[in-house]
Amino acid sequence: MTEPDHEAQPLIQDGRIEAGLESSSLPTAQDRPELLEAPRSSWYLFVLTLGMSGLQIVWSVQHSSGSPYLLSLGMSKAMLAFVWIAGPLTGTIVQPYIGARSDNCRIAWGKRKPFMALGGVVLVCCLLTLAWVREIVGGTLSLFGVDAQSDGVRTTVLVVATLLMYCQDFAINTIQAATRAFIVDNAPAHQQESANAWASRHNGAGNIFGYVLGGMDLPKTFPALGNTQFKGLSVIASVFLAVTLSLSCAYIQEKDPRFEPLTSTRPGLPSLFRSIIDSVHGLSSRIRRIYLIQVPAWFAWFSFLFYATTYIGQLYVNPILDQHPDLPEEDVNKIWEDATRIGTLALLVNAIVSFAASIILPHLVVPSGQTSLSPHHQQPPYPPSSHSRSWSRPHSRFLHIPTIRGLTLRRTWLLSHFLFALCMFSTFLISTPAQASIMTGIIGISWAITSWAPWALLAMEIARHPAAGRTYPEATAATAQRPASPIKRPSPNQAGIILGLHNVAISFPQILSSAVSSLIFRALQKPRAEPWDTSTGWVMRLGGCAAVLAGLLTVGLPESKENLS
Numbered sequence: 195m196t197e198p199d200h201e202a203q204p205l206i207q208d209g210r211i212e213a214g215l216e217s218s219s220l221p222t223a224q225d226r227p228e229l230l231e232a233p234r235s236s237w238y239l240f241v242l243t244l245g246m247s248g249l250q251i252v253w254s255v256q257h258s259s260g261s262p263y264l265l266s267l268g269m270s271k272a273m274l275a276f277v278w279i280a281g282p283l284t285g286t287i288v289q290p291y292i293g294a295r296s297d298n299c300r301i302a303w304g305k306r307k308p309f310m311a312l313g314g315v316v317l318v319c320c321l322l323t324l325a326w327v328r329e330i331v332g333g334t335l336s337l338f339g340v341d342a343q344s345d346g347v348r349t350t351v352l353v354v355a356t357l358l359m360y361c362q363d364f365a366i367n368t369i370q371a372a373t374r375a376f377i378v379d380n381a382p383a384h385q386q387e388s389a390n391a392w393a394s395r396h397n398g399a400g401n402i403f404g405y406v407l408g409g410m411d412l413p414k415t416f417p418a419l420g421n422t423q424f425k426g427l428s429v430i431a432s433v434f435l436a437v438t439l440s441l442s443c444a445y446i447q448e449k450d451p452r453f454e455p456l457t458s459t460r461p462g463l464p465s466l467f468r469s470i471i472d473s474v475h476g477l478s479s480r481i482r483r484i485y486l487i488q489v490p491a492w493f494a495w496f497s498f499l500f501y502a503t504t505y506i507g508q509l510y511v512n513p514i515l516d517q518h519p520d521l522p523e524e525d526v527n528k529i530w531e532d533a534t535r536i537g538t539l540a541l542l543v544n545a546i547v548s549f550a551a552s553i554i555l556p557h558l559v560v561p562s563g564q565t566s567l568s569p570h571h572q573q574p575p576y577p578p579s580s581h582s583r584s585w586s587r588p589h590s591r592f593l594h595i596p597t598i599r600g601l602t603l604r605r606t607w608l609l610s611h612f613l614f615a616l617c618m619f620s621t622f623l624i625s626t627p628a629q630a631s632i633m634t635g636i637i638g639i640s641w642a643i644t645s646w647a648p649w650a651l652l653a654m655e656i657a658r659h660p661a662a663g664r665t666y667p668e669a670t671a672a673t674a675q676r677p678a679s680p681i682k683r684p685s686p687n688q689a690g691i692i693l694g695l696h697n698v699a700i701s702f703p704q705i706l707s708s709a710v711s712s713l714i715f716r717a718l719q720k721p722r723a724e725p726w727d728t729s730t731g732w733v734m735r736l737g738g739c740a741a742v743l744a745g746l747l748t749v750g751l752p753e754s755k756e757n758l759s
Contacts, residue, residue, distance in 0.1 A: 234385055239392045241445045242380055245310060245373045247396035247403075248431075248438030249366065252317065254404025255427045256362070257499075258538060263424040264359075267328065269352055277356055278500075279708060280363040285701030288367040290470050293694025296372055304448030305690070306376035313368035314439045318432040320362040325420065325428035327355050369439070371694050374649065378689040380446055383657035387603060390650035391556040397645050398549030404431070405542040409535075473691050481655060481692065483751050484648055485699040491611060491744035492700045494618070495644065496707035497737030498637065505621070505730040506540050506630045507533030515725040526723045540631040547638030548645070555642060557595035560602050604751055607647035611745035614640040618738025621731045652696055656689050710736065 234242075264274055292309055299305040323330060331351045332342035340347060374393075381389035404427075412419060412426030419426035477485075510533040515521070521529075617633050617640070624630050711733045718729035 233382060236392075238446075239381065239385065239389050241442055243373075243377055243389060243393040243396050243442075245369070245376075245439045245442045246393045247400040248435035249369055249373070250397045250400025251404045251407075251434050252321065252431045253366065254401050255321075255408070255424075255431045258405060258408045258541075259424050259427055260359075263422075264355060267351055267355055268348055269355070273352070273356070275708075275712075277359050279705065280360045281366075282496075282701040282704035282708070284360065284363040285367050286698050286705070288364055289371040289697035289701075290691060290694035292368050292371040293375060293690030293692070294470055294473075295690070296375060297688050297690040300452050300454070302450055302452060305451045306372040306379060307443045307448060309368055309372035310376065310439055310443060313365045313372065314435060317362060317365035317369065318436060320358050320365060321428045321432050324355060324358040324362065325422075325425040327351055327358065330354075367697070371690065371697065373442075374693045375689040376442070376446070376448075378653045378656050378693070380448065381653070381657070383654065386653035386657050387559075387561060387650040388556065390646050390653055391552065393649065394552040394642055394646035395549065398545060398552045398642065401545035402542065402549055403434075405538065405545055408538065409542070470691060470695070473688065474695060477692075477695075478655075480752065481652065483747070484651055485696060487607075487744050487747045487751065488648060488696065488699040489703045489744075490740040490747070491644070491703075493703040493707045494614065494737035494740035494744065496704040497711060497733045498614075498618070500708075501711070501730050501733055502544075502634055503534060503537030503541065505734060506537040506627050506634070508727055508730060509625065509630055510536050510627045512725040515723060521723065523723070530722070536627050536631075540627070540634040543631055543635040544638040544641065547635045548642040549638075551639045551642035552646065554595060555606065555639075556646075558598045558601060559606050560597055560600070602753055603647050603650060604748065604753055606643055607651075608745055608748040608751075610640040610643035610647070611741050611748060613637075615738040615741035615745065618734050618741060621734050648696070652693065653689075656692055707737070707740075 261274060261278075264277065269277070296305050296309050299308060301308055328351055331354055332347055335347055335350065336342050377389050377393060378386065407427055407430060408423075412423050412430075413421055416426055419429045507530060511529050514529055515526075614637060617637050620633055621630075624633060714733050714736070715729050718727070718732060720727040720729075
C-alpha cells in the first residue's frame with residue numbers, strides 16, 4: 195500500500211494553498227530549471243561540513259574532561275549539575291534565536307558565516323580562559339592585594355568558571371545552528387542526504403580524536419601547551435576549531451543574501467520571537483512529525499550519553515567493593531579512577547563503531563536524492579565536471595557496497611530506535627564491563643544514524659521546497675472578492691529557524707530526562723563505597739522505553755512515493 199506523498203507539501207504552509215489555489219501553480223524544476231542545482235563533488239561536501247569536526251572535538255573535550263577539571267577547581271557535585279544543564283538549556287533558547295537572526299542576516303559575506311565566525315571566536319576565548327581561569331582570576335585579584343589562596347578568590351574562580359561554561363555553550367549552539375543551516379543552504383536538494391552523512395562522519399572523527407587526546411598524558415607529551423591535561427586539550431581543540439571553520443568559510447561561497455527579502459521586517463526581540471511563533475504554527479505535518487520523534491529519542495539518548503561511563507564503572511567496582519568492604523576513601527577513589535578509564539575506553543569503541551557506520555550506512559540506504567527527482571529529471575542536465583563525479587554516493591566507486599533495496603533513510607532511522615532500545619533493555623542481562631563495552635559499541639550504529647538521518651530528512655525537506663516560509667496575505671484577502679491569481683514573490687530561506695526549532699525538540703527533552711534521572715538516583719542510589727548500585731541501570735532502561743516510543747512514532751512518518759516504488 196502506497197502512503198500519501200507529503201513531499202509536495204511545503205514546510206511552512208503557503209498562503210496561496212490556504213487561499214484555494216492549485217498546487218500546480220507552484221514553481222517546479224520544469225518551470226524553473228535553476229531549481230535543479232548542479233551536483234557537488236565529495237570534496238565540496240567534505241569542506242562544507244568540515245566545521246562539524248572541530249565543533250565535535252570541543253564537545254568531546256568538554257564532555258570527557260570538563261567534570262574532572264571543574265571538580266579540581268573545588269566545585270561541588272550539586273553545582274556541577276547546575277553547570278551541565280547549560281547545554282540543553284542554552285540549546286533550547288539559543289538555536290531558534292540564532293536561526294531566526296541568521297535567516298534575516300543581509301551581510302554580503304553571507305547569512306551563516308558571520309555567526310559561524312563570531313561563535314568560533316567566542317568559543318575559543320571561553321575555552322582558553324576557562325583552562326587558565328585560576329591563574330587569570332588569581333592574578334587579577336592579586337593586583338588589588340587579595341591573597342590568591344583566599345576563600346574569596348576560590349569562590350570567584352568558581353563563579354567565573356560557571357559563567358564561562360554558559361558562554362561556551364552559548365557559542366557552541368551558535369556555531370551549530372549556523373553550520374547546520376550553512377549545510378542546507380549550500381548543498382543541492384538531491385545531495386542533502388549525502389551532505390549530512392558527511393557531517394555525521396566529521397562528528398565521528400572528532401569524537402575519536404577527542405577521546406584519543408583525552409587518553410594521552412598531554413603535559414608530559416606536549417609541555418608547551420600547559421601544565422594540566424585540560425589546558426592541553428583546550429589549546430588543541432581551539433586550534434582545530436579555528437582551522438576547520440576557517441576552511442569552510444573560505445572555500446564555500448554563500449549566495450549574496452542582500453537581494454533576499456527579510457523574514458521579519460521589524461527589528462527587535464518581540465518581532466523576532468513573533469516570527470518564531472508564527473513559524474511554529476505554520477510548520478508542515480511532516481516537519482512536526484520529525485520534531486515529535488526527536489522528543490522521546492533524545493530523552494533516551496541523554497540517559498546514555500551522560501551516564502554510560504558511570505554505568506560501566508559501576509559494573510567494574512561491584513565485585514571489588516563486594517570482596518573488600520570498608521576500604522579507605524583513598525582506595526575507593528583509586529578504584530573509581532580505574533573504572534572511569536574503562537568507561538572512557540568503551541566510549542572510544544563507541545566512537546570508532548559510529549565512525550565506521552557513518553561511512554558504510556549511506557551506501558546501504560537507498561539514496562533519496564536520486565529517487566526524489568521526477569522521471570524527466572533523473573540525470574541533472576549539466577555537462578560532466580569535477581563537481582558531477584559524485585552527486586549522491588561519495589566513494590561508492592571505491593567501496594562497491596550494494597544498496598539494500600527498500601532500505602530508505604526513514605526505515606533506517608526507525609530501526610536505529612529499536613536497536614538502541616534493545617541495547618538499553620540488555621542491561622537486565624549485562625553483568626561485566628566487557629559485556630557493557632560490547633553493548634556500548636553496538637550503540638555506535640544507532641548514534642551514527644541519529645547524527646545523520648533526522649538532519650538529512652529535514653534538510654531535504656527545506657532544500658526541496660523553496661516556497662517554504664512564504665505567506666501571501668494579498669491572495670488570502672483577494673479570495674473573497676475575485677478568483678485568486680498567483681502572486682510571485684521572492685521567498686526567504688528559513689533553514690535557520692526550522693533547524694533551530696528542531697534543536698528545541700532535541701534539547702528540551704534532555705532537561706526533562708535530567709530531572710527524571712535525578713528522582714531515580716534519589717530513590718535508588720547507594721553511597722559510592724557500596725557495591726551493586728542499580729540506579730544508573732534503571733535510568734538507562736527508562737531511556738529504552740522512550741526509544742521504543744520514538745520508534746513507534748517513526749512508523750507514522752510517511753515515505754515519499756519515489757522511495758516506496
